[in-house]
Amino acid sequence: MPPAQDRWFYNSQRFTLNFTRADMIRAGYSPSVRLFEAACGTPIISDRFFRLDTIFEFGTEILIADRSDDILRYLQEIPENEIIAIDDRARTRVLSQHTAAYRAAQLEGYILQMVTFLT
Secondary structure: HHHHHHHHHHOOOOOOEEOOHHHHHHHOOOOOOHHHOOOOOOOOOEEEOOOHHHHHOOOOOEEOOOOOOHHHHHHHHHHHHHHHHHHHHHHHHHHHOOHHHHHHHHHHHHHHHHHHHHH
């Protein structure tokens, strides 16, 4: 699917499933951009991967599935108002802590710390 249709694709789903590719697991901490895209319109059910908890809070901003039974439970048991709330919290997190502007400011802060440390 062309990237221009990503928003439509995610927003047309009740949930989106994220499965981390083996090459990304081997690379270590390398979250997929689709996590950030999906979090702006669709609650995410994901497998666990290293440091995912530094991006989203488990259970309130992202749902973790360790087994297929977890996925079925989420699909069948979570009320619609909670589905919306999970997505809203994830979107808030992405827009406040995972934008290019936020990351640039964070990098500038790290550089200033190093300059201060070295002088």
